Amino acid sequence: MEWWQLLLVALVGAAAGLINTVVGSGTLITFPTLLALGMPPVLANVSNCIGLAPGSFAGALAGRQELVGQRARVLRYGSASLLGAVVGALLLLRLPSAAFDAIVPVLIGIGLVLVVVGPALSRRVAARRERLGQTADGRGPLWLWPVVVVTGAYGGYFGAA
Structure with a gap:
């Protein structure tokens, strides 16, 4: 250089x-x-x-x-994120680099969209939780764990996410 x-x-x-x-x-x-x-x-x-x-x-x-006070949440969603990250990293190392080259623009686009909509989405989730009287006790909906696994895989595959 x-x-x-x-x-x-x-x-x-x-x-x-x-x-x-x-x-x-x-x-x-x-x-x-x-x-x-x-x-x-x-x-x-x-x-x-x-x-x-x-x-x-x-x-x-x-x-x-x-x-x-968030031990249960950290263990539950941390394990999901770690599992996804390992899967994503293995995909990065095992798939041909041409596959990564082809999908990079899409991954960058997803990252940009998440940066833009993330804060508003977080506010809506917090407002909904407050409206329903829910507490942040580490027990989330059943669908959240697999979503965190997929998110972890995205990060493990595309670390620039």
Whole structure:
């Protein structure tokens, strides 16, 4: 890589870290940058995941107070997310890179849509829970566990999600 490309990656990485701190989804700028600099898509995806892993770990540590009293929920949905992530990562490693190359635009589109509709969807779910008098006790609807598995698989396959 040329010096200016390394500088660009560093600047975009810093911007992604800031974006991840505020709203998440900083990988939606780092991944395309790596692609634009000529990195193969699967390598860009894996590099992106490794590069942002320390920030994710730090964020989890910083937010651990928010999880006090949520053990049942963490175990229930954490296991679903882990299972999905392992399946997604195995798919990434086993399927030909041409499959990943073909689906990347769709995955980026899904990620963008989720960034846009996510906050409104979260507000609606919280309002509905409040209206029905439900508490956040870790017991969700039966359909939620498999949805979290699919979400985990999406993240495990497309770490730039």
